[in-house]
Amino acid sequence: MSFSVIGKPTRKRDGLEKVTGRTQYLHDLALPQLAHGAILRTRFPHARILHIDTGRAESLPGVLGVITAARVEQRPFGFARDHLALKGGPRDGGKVRCIRDEIAAVAATSDAIAQEALELITVEYEELPAVFDPDAALRPGAPLVHEELGSNLVDLRYHFSHGDVDEALARAAVVVEGTYRLNYVTTACLGTMAAMASWNPDGTLTMWSTTQVPFLYQRALADALGTTGDRVRVVQPPVGGNFGRGLDLYPIDIIAALLARHVGRPVKIAFERLEEFIASPTREPCVIRMRTAADGAGRLLARDAHVVIDNGAYVSWGSTTPYVMLATTAGLYRCPAVRFDTTIVYTNNLYSGSMRGYGNLESTFAVEAQMDDLAERLGMDRVAIRRLNASQAGDVNPQGSVITSCAMRECLDWVEQAIAQPPARQPRPGGKRGVGYAAMFHVGGGARVYRSDGCGAIVKLDDFGALSLLTGASEIGQGSETVLAMIVAEELGVPLERVAVINSDTAVKPWDVGAHASRTTFVAGNAALLAARELKQKLLALAATVMDERPGNLELVEGRVRVKGHPERSLPYERVVRAGHFRAGGRTLVAEAFYDPPNEMLSKDLRGNVSAAYGFAAQAVLVEVDVATGKVDVLKIASAHDVGRALNPPAAEGQIHGGIHMGLGYALSEELVIHEGRVLNPQFMEYALVPAGDMPEVVIRLIETVDEAGPFGAKGLGESGVIPVAAAVANAVKDAVGVRITELPLRPERVHRALAARESAKE
């Protein structure tokens, strides 16, 4: 199959606008009479609000209004409906439950006045005993986060069982086990969360949001405000990153709408950086206990995992990450018997949310540690044991995932060879080098977590040959506009620059679940492809009348409609459009499609083919550990990805590159440090992203398996780069200095402590 657009390196279409400072983020937008909102949060992670005095704030000139839980009508929201936007009112026992909790909000004529007003609000608290550890939270007599529930155990459990795990453990040649601790990290988006609400005179609401799931958000926000989704219009200006942050509804959204209603003006709230660190959703902290059994040849026999999740104060989508943890546990490698269970526990810590990889980084960290441990115990090569147990096309794994295309072995082969090429940097004195491997398994053809996993597309073609694709998809920086335009241009055989993508307004764009689960290229891409195909049929049918040929004899190539076999008989396609339009009874060309992938929701026992295709990858990492300080330098990463088809290779590589950067932060430096419920490092000076200059040499290989269900064969890729990094780095550290570290990040003091502990154990 030869392509004219697909597979060609193509510049991201929002790139130039962003680097030249012309992009209008939500932070830049204004409306007539716009008021600025600000949120007051609790001083204590667990307390009863005895009194809030807003009088001085309200009398500050420029303050338009102050709301508290007592003053507005609220409805619980969130995954478990255990959350109110404003806390401390009569509906939640007058309590706050974590340091993020919102207790008042101010609208003022300027942001500075709103901030000043916050400081004039006096709050009387009764501090309550708090609980910050899941184990402690489950002990009898522990303080209850939600008293009315009678327990801190969240009513949410992911229990899966396949095959006879106990029998397999008993007969295995080798069983490894470990406990793995994963901490809070945050998305650290350069564009903070923001919401702007405007109630229209007819009582409907228009909401400008940093959401990445506009239609789910529309429904959830409407619900929280006691209305219906048809009365909420959601507009998505460009965002400065999201990475899963925009997958849920948050108090900021509801408060903006409540404030706007209260003061009778549009209200915008945008987080300051400090607030973003404290109040934007995080990756969920968890402890994974895992055992893996293999036979003497290294074939996996069983895997048994139990995950304890610190749920924080409210249940969020973050608490549903075991869906993906289970998928990895049961599906990253062929494993005939699998047991998986969870304990999810309320604490007075921060609640989490969705974040790129969604549980997969955590479980891959555990699974891949144990693959190395098994190899070590069996004296096997670490790549060989992975290759032996790798998934293959045709597999159906214990959950019922049907593997249609799979290049996991090829990924392993490639990274093994690539990492063997020495890096540029010479070894440093005292530095010990090691190589680590990890593979990856993730949904790549949508993920049916909602009753529809579909996306709509409308294509309209104008007289100049310009196309507009109205897509349900959400561009959150991942390059979806570019790749969707490429798909339309390729299918129609027209120049790429003729295709505009419209995707930022729920009143305009067709439905879509949203940007999650690496599904946009696959699902929205298929929808765009179907609509383009339909449009092409219409165009060729029209051309047939204009050119006096049968439609079947015509083709659309390089912007011209040609008679097959007679390329000299051709017309520019836009001339065909005009011929159809500019005549009596003429018409313009519009086509639409909706694509819902052939996948299944998981059953109650967590079985089902949740995605229409699956992505695979492998990474190899070369590290150098300074044994004196414990500092881990990553020198090189080789990353191979089964992407089905690389529609826009530099964008695919960019996603992997960005994922590796995020994965290295998770592995080496990033941690949102929470002590007794408080965030100790809520700024970039203290929250250590990996600086650009510290990025290692990255070599990437895109392997094309041409998935039969994907658009031009493509599968999802957006989360693939980030997932294995921490696992591979930890394995490389083990290879370099011989210590298995089971908690992230691998900061120097942690590595140093581990080395010192081993030395003292030897003594």
Added chain:
Amino acid sequence: MSFSVIGKPTRKRDGLEKVTGRTQYLHDLALPQLAHGAILRTRFPHARILHIDTGRAESLPGVLGVITAARVEQRPFGFARDHLALKGGPRDGGKVRCIRDEIAAVAATSDAIAQEALELITVEYEELPAVFDPDAALRPGAPLVHEELGSNLVDLRYHFSHGDVDEALARAAVVVEGTYRLNYVTTACLGTMAAMASWNPDGTLTMWSTTQVPFLYQRALADALGTTGDRVRVVQPPVGGNFGRGLDLYPIDIIAALLARHVGRPVKIAFERLEEFIASPTREPCVIRMRTAADGAGRLLARDAHVVIDNGAYVSWGSTTPYVMLATTAGLYRCPAVRFDTTIVYTNNLYSGSMRGYGNLESTFAVEAQMDDLAERLGMDRVAIRRLNASQAGDVNPQGSVITSCAMRECLDWVEQAIAQPPARQPRPGGKRGVGYAAMFHVGGGARVYRSDGCGAIVKLDDFGALSLLTGASEIGQGSETVLAMIVAEELGVPLERVAVINSDTAVKPWDVGAHASRTTFVAGNAALLAARELKQKLLALAATVMDERPGNLELVEGRVRVKGHPERSLPYERVVRAGHFRAGGRTLVAEAFYDPPNEMLSKDLRGNVSAAYGFAAQAVLVEVDVATGKVDVLKIASAHDVGRALNPPAAEGQIHGGIHMGLGYALSEELVIHEGRVLNPQFMEYALVPAGDMPEVVIRLIETVDEAGPFGAKGLGESGVIPVAAAVANAVKDAVGVRITELPLRPERVHRALAARESAKE
């Protein structure tokens, strides 16, 4: 036929937003780094530009750039391609040709700086002899407006001949003749013209405009800038009036784009009020010489008209108004022989543009004066002679207009009766009362002036039952959003408030000619109706599977899908939508349509059925003339309109009411006074709109002929109210005081002078 939405009084959906100050007009919009543009115009109506010194302006702090014709590349634009946006450069002989002519433009960081910079530009002129009168302009040796053309006669002539006019004039029982002078008036929109241009990093242009024909504008602007329409995106924020002003491309648009390109920033230009009076398009001034012949019974035999149009300095769409003047001359009343010709002449006056009624006010003024004159000569009743000659359904008039529905006689009957009811106000001493009549004939089913007269519509239905109608139509205050939403709601049987209308972005909305010729309700309405009908079929087909019934057995009534004859078996329609969406292989519902009315472009000899339906109306006016001062008070207007079907009666009445207001201004007070090419009254203190308090009693009758081609039977109405007013007022003045005044407006001094002239003639 019973309706649930159609025919019900429905509030204009943009009304609340406008009266509460929440509407964001183009004047309110900003972009990052927005520069403010201002235009320098010539001081003389005809001159050669010897030198422009922009140095001092450029060195003013805050000035970003200054352009002149010498500095930018330009392409001629306009109906006759005789116009450059910036004048005085090498391409136009270094000349300016009217007082509106643009010779330089400044972009600055604020509007005040831009205005200040204009004053720092020094221009050296060589004044040229000028010509301000069409007759003088055609005399040998007259100064030439465009030397290269060798003549001031515009190469544009509307010549029509049907039947033997000379023979009819010869054998007629009576022939009346007259010369009618119509002057400049302006649209006086409360929102001035504005344009904001932003060149995108990829070299495409986004243009925010007050246009009312976005797709024609897109093409024309692209052409003027040397690019193609696919590289220009046009956004239409709400406008504060348009009335035809937005039917063309103007220098402001091109200059905004050129300035933006020059300074590398987005640029906005918005007219000040004074500039709006000077530089926004006007109704074209003309002189109509007309003769009408009738037999002894009052039956029309022939009409012969010659129109001289003062074209001003450049040819605009305003110079094409003879199309409509001819239609009225040949079609307002049955007339077997018609001759029509034009002389269109360049002068150094302002050029005109399109304005509501588009030539029809002028020719109706002449035709209706002669109907009265004929009645007087024949001793007939003035309504009787009109009734006798009125068009009827089934007529095909001399141009070939096919009259399908027509209630012209009923309109005449009704206004005759209505005006006979005495008004509230008692006669004043010295006041003489009179009644005048005029009828109206205008396109009401589109007007094929462009190769397509069509409009597209896309309807999407979401899970909450909310519908979005993406329409090509342009809302310019006429209420199109409201009526289009009503059409969709009615056809689908769903609540009106569930329908949103999206119509302001060429990248999003399907193609449409634009808002002109009273075509939106008819053409865009039919497109919306077809799309809604298609959606309904899809919805019922889906409901059939959900409810296990045949689609033909189902109906959609009051928001529920019901089994016919078993209303108890029903489902809310949105539940059907969700059932279709939220399942494996589900889909959402989208439908699209394009409607191009069955009408014809006029042939070279100006024949053809240009509209798919025609609107008719009659007005009767009661005036009181103060014979001492000549002041004309209009006490009452009765206005009856064949609207086919009144889809939204108060909106239809509102259009008529607004039209009457505009028509009264034309009749009594409004005139843009031009002396030697200069505008003497460019402000509202001097340009006398009719104050709201001076509005007479207005009684309106909407007559429903239910046109077979119209959406639910509706025909166009937007221009109907304004057209006959001046004619009826002049006829009423004649009736009151016996003088026939043939020039507008009927200001006191003109009436007084006519009365005095009659008295001195008597003496």
